[in-house]
Amino acid sequence: MSKRSKEFPFPFRNDSYAYSNHSARLDPPRTVTVSSRYTEEVTLKRKLLQNNHDRCYRSLPLSLEAQWEVLMRVFKELSTYEPKHFTLEQRGNAYEFTNHLLREVEVFSYRDSSSIELEPLDLVGRHVQEDLIIMGDRHDGLFLEAGQLCFPSNWSLTFVLGMEFKAIHTPVPGITDSGFIEKVERFIRKIRPHSSWERKNWSITISDKLDTPLETYSEWGKLRYAVTEENVGELVNVRVEIQRLYRLPQTNDILFSIHTHLLPVEELVKDESWFKTFYTNIKTLADEIAEYKGIYLYKDQLLHYLEKESSKRKVQL
Numbered sequence: 001m002s003k004r005s006k007e008f009p010f011p012f013r014n015d016s017y018a019y020s021n022h023s024a025r026l027d028p029p030r031t032v033t034v035s036s037r038y039t040e041e042v043t044l045k046r047k048l049l050q051n052n053h054d055r056c057y058r059s060l061p062l063s064l065e066a067q068w069e070v071l072m073r074v075f076k077e078l079s080t081y082e083p084k085h086f087t088l089e090q091r092g093n094a095y096e097f098t099n100h101l102l103r104e105v106e107v108f109s110y111r112d113s114s115s116i117e118l119e120p121l122d123l124v125g126r127h128v129q130e131d132l133i134i135m136g137d138r139h140d141g142l143f144l145e146a147g148q149l150c151f152p153s154n155w156s157l158t159f160v161l162g163m164e165f166k167a168i169h170t171p172v173p174g175i176t177d178s179g180f181i182e183k184v185e186r187f188i189r190k191i192r193p194h195s196s197w198e199r200k201n202w203s204i205t206i207s208d209k210l211d212t213p214l215e216t217y218s219e220w221g222k223l224r225y226a227v228t229e230e231n232v233g234e235l236v237n238v239r240v241e242i243q244r245l246y247r248l249p250q251t252n253d254i255l256f257s258i259h260t261h262l263l264p265v266e267e268l269v270k271d272e273s274w275f276k277t278f279y280t281n282i283k284t285l286a287d288e289i290a291e292y293k294g295i296y297l298y299k300d301q302l303l304h305y306l307e308k309e310s311s312k313r314k315v316q317l
Contacts, residue, residue, distance in 0.1 A: 029196030193249035233266030
């Protein structure tokens with residue numbers, strides 16, 4: 001099994017798909033992690049931010065306090081749980097964060113915006129693989145108030161900035177009619193300070209391209225039409241987002257971190273238990289969900305490929 005496969009967070013818990021929160025509380029309450037692809041993915045994030053900053057970073061002025069809280073939380077977390085790679089030193093209100101992996105140092109004074117060139121969320125996000133979103137918890141709901149989003153799956157930070165949680169999820173088929181999204185929002189609003197919760201969200205994408213924003217759909221969306229039974233194993237990737245929610249104790253807002261993993265189907269089928277569960281989930285997927293998950297155009301080719309592989313590998317599906 002490849003290193004990428006070993007680190008891949010296989011998302012399927014059951015043999016068929018159904019909307020489910022399936023969040024698990026984390027102890028310790030982590031919000032970010034470091035994988036073997038750290039340098040590669042952080043370098044890609046920074047390139048995207050340099051070339052498309054207005055698309056990849058957005059914030060509202062009222063998010064600034066929460067941004068500082070996120071910056072301190074993430075820097076302290078990295079230095080605590082990854083001390084070989086990161087250190088944070090304090091001298092009064094002045095801090096020095098050292099990223100030993102990238103051989104970089106960030107010096108800043110807490111809550112002093114003149115001490116840094118970027119906004120706090122934009123700065124700290126350049127040291128982690130995760131996309132970072134701040135959801136403001138207001139009396140009338142949760143609102144997306146800031147985000148560094150470099151690796152979105154067919155959505156736009158520009159479009160959703162300032163939107164309420166339920167409105168952001170309106171495009172998901174059936175999710176509002178079932179009342180599921182209201183349950184999720186109630187769950188998030190009950191999260192206690194210092195608590196961190198994790199869930200896995202999956203979709204299917206073509207190629208190993210992490211950055212698939214709505215704005216560049218014309219570039220990557222057409223790849224769906226290039227899938228054949230001959231290349232499906234290589235082109236089709238299972239995309240899994242490790243989504244974590246953390247209640248910021250000072251502002252009471254929510255930090256939403258998203259760590260994206262990709263694995264080509266030809267790698268996934270090497271694990272027999274993964275193979276079987278993946279096949280049954282795709283086989284039983286309703287058309288509207290298949291469309292939303294990005295599979296509908298090549299679902300038949302994918303199933304035929306899996307059935308051929310099962311025969312070749314003598315796996316009973």
